[in-house]
Amino acid sequence: MESKGAAQWSSIIVPSVQEMVKEKMITTVPPRYVRSDLDKTEITDGSGLNTEIPIIDMKRLCSSTAIAMDSEVEKLDFACKEWGFFQLVNHGIDPSFLEKTKAGIHGFFNLPMEEKKKLWQLSNEIEGFGQAFVISEDQKLDWADLFFLTVQPVESRKPHLFPKLPLHFRDTLETYSAEVQNVAKILVARMARALEIKPEEMLKLFDDVDSIQSMRMNYYPPCPQPDQVIGLTPHSDSVGLTILLQVNDVEGLQIKKDGKWVPVKPLPNAFIVNIGDVLEIVTNGTYRSIEHRGVVNSEKERLSIATFHNPGMYKEVGPAKSLVQRQKVAKFKRLTMEEYMDGLFSRELDGKAYLDALRI
Ligand SMILES: O=C(O)CCC(=O)C(=O)O
Numbered sequence: 001m002e003s004k005g006a007a008q009w010s011s012i013i014v015p016s017v018q019e020m021v022k023e024k025m026i027t028t029v030p031p032r033y034v035r036s037d038l039d040k041t042e043i044t045d046g047s048g049l050n051t052e053i054p055i056i057d058m059k060r061l062c063s064s065t066a067i068a069m070d071s072e073v074e075k076l077d078f079a080c081k082e083w084g085f086f087q088l089v090n091h092g093i094d095p096s097f098l099e100k101t102k103a104g105i106h107g108f109f110n111l112p113m114e115e116k117k118k119l120w121q122l123s124n125e126i127e128g129f130g131q132a133f134v135i136s137e138d139q140k141l142d143w144a145d146l147f148f149l150t151v152q153p154v155e156s157r158k159p160h161l162f163p164k165l166p167l168h169f170r171d172t173l174e175t176y177s178a179e180v181q182n183v184a185k186i187l188v189a190r191m192a193r194a195l196e197i198k199p200e201e202m203l204k205l206f207d208d209v210d211s212i213q214s215m216r217m218n219y220y221p222p223c224p225q226p227d228q229v230i231g232l233t234p235h236s237d238s239v240g241l242t243i244l245l246q247v248n249d250v251e252g253l254q255i256k257k258d259g260k261w262v263p264v265k266p267l268p269n270a271f272i273v274n275i276g277d278v279l280e281i282v283t284n285g286t287y288r289s290i291e292h293r294g295v296v297n298s299e300k301e302r303l304s305i306a307t308f309h310n311p312g313m314y315k316e317v318g319p320a321k322s323l324v325q326r327q328k329v330a331k332f333k334r335l336t337m338e339e340y341m342d343g344l345f346s347r348e349l350d351g352k353a354y355l356d357a358l359r360i
């Protein structure tokens with residue numbers, strides 16, 4: 001990561017929304033957060049449309065019986081093609097450990113401000129407490145704070161961040177990182193099986209010593225005018241695979257399905273998994289990275305943790321060659337992850353615009 005490009009990945013430092021809400025009795029939203037540009041409508045259960053994202057059973061994906069495994073792989077394949085999102089159940093991670101992780105994240109955002117300031121983003125970095133993709137002073141802002149950090153490979157951890165986390169929380173994140181990485185590797189291997197991509201082509205990207213795992217913890221404070229703001233701007237994840245955990249029981253994630261915003265209703269202890277832009281590229285557009293957003297609540301705070309899985313910084317990313325041979329046409333350009341990231345962080349977050357720019 002120590003390249004010329006890496007130094008340029010940054011986001012303008014913005015105020016903490018959590019602090020703003022805590023300190024002042026805010027009754028109206030400051031203009032910089034008002035999003036009259038966004039479509040706030042969402043579809044509801046009575047719409048007649050299918051609003052439930054598919055549910056995938058990890059135990060069946062790992063079954064020693066080929067019939068059980070393949071029928072679940074088929075469901076996974078359908079979910080990735082049609083929805084780009086699914087809920088993962090029976091993932092094998094101990095529910096009491098997940099509760100500990102959630103409590104740790106909650107406590108972390110509630111640390112005293114003087115402690116949090118030590119972990120704040122620097123002006124030339126994207127890691128730490130702060131925001132992402134803020135590239136101009138007059139850009140509208142999300143009603144949220146985040147904490148972003150690279151966890152794997154170990155050498156890419158920032159010396160001023162990971163070692164400075166509260167010890168018990170660091171240990172929890174270390175275990176969470178390993179458990180989630182293992183889930184990601186299995187999912188990617190099953191996707192390769194479904195698409196008949198040579199396993200080594202996928203493993204080289206997501207199960208190698210240089211594969212990157214990062215975490216984005218999101219804190220959405222309550223908002224007096226929730227309809228005026230957005231917690232998280234509509235975006236597709238610019239990564240390979242995202243494994244999302246809802247940290248408390250407040251809903252707010254919505255995904256774009258057939259042009260409409262559909263609320264996701266997380267099952268207890270399930271992960272919400274989604275295909276990112278890098279996997280859309282690798283699968284030559286067969287699997288789709290779907291736009292999603294976060295809305296906020298007038299009374300309750302909302303928290304989530306997204307764990308992102310990406311190929312190593314110097315790996316070349318492009319449509320899998322074994323797939324292109326069969327499909328006869330490559331739909332995306334090939335580029336290194338570093339080139340990809342340079343392009344990503346020089347833009348505002350804008351739906352799937354960056355992925356579109358990489359289309360051939
Ligand atoms: O808060 C959520 O549920 C969604 C988070 C998300 O989409 C992200 O961090 O990329």
Ligand SMILES: [Fe+2]
Binds near residue numbers: 236292306
């Ligand atoms: Fe996301």
